[in-house]
Amino acid sequence: MRSLPQPVVIITTADPNSPLNRRGLTLSSLTSLSLHPIPLLSFNIRLPSRASALLHRSGRFVVHILPASRPFAELCGAFATSEYTASRDEEFKDPWAMGHEWMASEEGQPVLEGALVKMHCKVRRTVEVGDHEVWVGEVTKVDNNQKEGEYGLLYCDRKYRSVVGVVEELTSGKEEPNDEP
Secondary structure, three states: OOOOOEEOEEEEEEEOOEEEEEEEEEEOOOEEEEOOOOOEEEEEEEOOOHHHHHHHHHOEEEEEEOEOOHHHHHHHHHHHOOOOOOOOOOOOOOHHHOOOOEEEOOOOOEEEOOOOEEEEEEEEEEEEEOOEEEEEEEEEEEEEOOOOOOOEOEEEOOEEEOOOOOOOOOOOOOOOOOOOO
């Protein structure tokens, strides 16, 4: 799977009664499930997880689709490495204090300024599957700041990457027959 490029997102949540009790996750498992009649998305979290426990309590989260840039790749790396999993040689970076601007949504959820797209969601369902939890969220609001030609951050072969071009542009809906033997 490491050779298959995946979109990378940060998902944030906070305790509505204590906004400083917050968690963020770097994920590459975000999937669109449905647009009509209700916009739904899903993602997976490995268990056990402190973020999962807080998501259950909060019932809300924000998905951030990030620009393909070094500062956002570093932020993803920080959310993917907790102070408990950082190696002895690796200094733990607090992702909340890395110079990015954070705001609070109307529901009190942490929102990262500078994200291309921010999808505000409420939890619809969770299912435990093996050592993961599958989360289904209903998208309740979308803030789209994406500009033409701007694409989200990818992860492939253990590196953060960007979309660099189009493989082939199709000019019609049909493939041209190949006349060569």
